[in-house]
Amino acid sequence: MRVLKFEKKNTNKLFDVLSKFGEVWAPVPKGESYSYQRIESSKDFAFTDGCTRTVLPEKKLLIPQKFSTLNFNSKGYEKPDEEIPAKIVFGIHNCGISAINILDEFYTTDYIDADYKQRRNKMIIIGTSCMPDEHCFCDKTNTNIVEKGYDIFFTDLNDYYLVWIGTSKGYDIVRVGQNMGIFNEDIPKDVSERFSKFRKEKSEAFMNDVDLEGVTDLMELSHDADFWKELGDKCLACGQCTMVCPTCTCYNIIEENTLNKDAGTRERYWDSCMFKDFSLTAGDHNFRAAKSERLKLWYTHKLKAFIGHFGVPSCVGCGRCIVTCPVDINIKTVAERLKKKGA
Numbered sequence: 001m002r003v004l005k006f007e008k009k010n011t012n013k014l015f016d017v018l019s020k021f022g023e024v025w026a027p028v029p030k031g032e033s034y035s036y037q038r039i040e041s042s043k044d045f046a047f048t049d050g051c052t053r054t055v056l057p058e059k060k061l062l063i064p065q066k067f068s069t070l071n072f073n074s075k076g077y078e079k080p081d082e083e084i085p086a087k088i089v090f091g092i093h094n095c096g097i098s099a100i101n102i103l104d105e106f107y108t109t110d111y112i113d114a115d116y117k118q119r120r121n122k123m124i125i126i127g128t129s130c131m132p133d134e135h136c137f138c139d140k141t142n143t144n145i146v147e148k149g150y151d152i153f154f155t156d157l158n159d160y161y162l163v164w165i166g167t168s169k170g171y172d173i174v175r176v177g178q179n180m181g182i183f184n185e186d187i188p189k190d191v192s193e194r195f196s197k198f199r200k201e202k203s204e205a206f207m208n209d210v211d212l213e214g215v216t217d218l219m220e221l222s223h224d225a226d227f228w229k230e231l232g233d234k235c236l237a238c239g240q241c242t243m244v245c246p247t248c249t250c251y252n253i254i255e256e257n258t259l260n261k262d263a264g265t266r267e268r269y270w271d272s273c274m275f276k277d278f279s280l281t282a283g284d285h286n287f288r289a290a291k292s293e294r295l296k297l298w299y300t301h302k303l304k305a306f307i308g309h310f311g312v313p314s315c316v317g318c319g320r321c322i323v324t325c326p327v328d329i330n331i332k333t334v335a336e337r338l339k340k341k342g343a
């Protein structure tokens with residue numbers, strides 16, 4: 001891996017380099033939060049230092065909220081003839097890159113999801129370092145530092161960025177940037193000291209004291225605990241926690257026929273295991289009709305079942321469920337219940 005230096009004064013020129021490789025997407029301020037949007041001009045391009053998380057995570061660029069996955073008619077079916085543009089996604093933090101690593105495992109391990117793979121192959125990931133706010137807890141999920149999953153990663157060392165090149169695609173971009181004079185090998189001698197200082201400051205900046213130690217086993221031991229019913233009574237079944245979670249993958253498909261019924265499309269859209277009809281089966285049987293059962297499913301998936309299959313929890317500590325749930329049910333409050341009343 002090669003490491004280079006990037007001067008902050010060259011930020012606008014960086015946009016010119018990235019835009020040679022495809023559409024540039026990055027977090028932009030939206031109300032009091034941030035949202036991934038397409039950037040069309042260098043004047044709108046910036047390192048978003050104040051951004052800790054976007055409202056919707058990176059998955060919205062890999063699996064759109066609703067799209068046609070098949071067209072069909074009386075003769076058969078085919079994939080829509082849609083050009084998927086290359087997307088350079090700039091400003092993804094360590095937790096977001098970790099989430100994409102999880103999505104990669106999920107969508108390509110047992111069964112290759114062609115819709116995901118098609119978009120993922122066209123995505124270039126440009127990571128940027130960040131500092132946590134009061135809700136972040138990626139230090140507790142071991143996702144505060146990523147070793148893989150990015151094409152290029154920028155670490156902010158105040159006067160300049162260190163540029164880590166993770167893949168050959170990243171190297172191609174950097175090479176164009178080098179020709180335009182915006183990346184160089186002039187790394188100051190005290191770089192190791194400054195990098196260690198950055199890492200120390202970041203690790204000391206975490207404020208969220210969520211305690212996940214032992215929660216995997218406590219999920220098992222707390223299967224019949226009373227607090228699930230209490231949380232189920234509070235839950236609004238709005239599904240927001242699953243929509244904002246960067247590792248949630250549930251979806252549904254419906255077939256929309258044209259009026260003459262000879263043709264139509266198969267539509268795929270985000271679904272939520274928090275919705276009542278998610279577990280509705282033929283015969284009107286619903287095996288998770290109670291909200292408490294649906295909550296238990298979600299937290300079992302995040303904290304236990306995913307580890308059994310993929311070796312890591314499917315929580316990357318982004319804090320979105322904490323800032324989003326209107327009734328304060330989230331990884332932190334559930335972990336507290338597991339610790340106090342679980343066993």
Ligand code: SF4
Nearest residue numbers: 245315316318319321
């Ligand atoms: S469970 Fe919550 S904190 Fe963990 S990844 Fe999902 S939204 Fe983020």
Ligand code: SF4
Nearest residue numbers: 235236238239241325
């Ligand atoms: S846990 Fe919170 S965000 Fe999730 S469905 Fe229930 S009320 Fe909505």
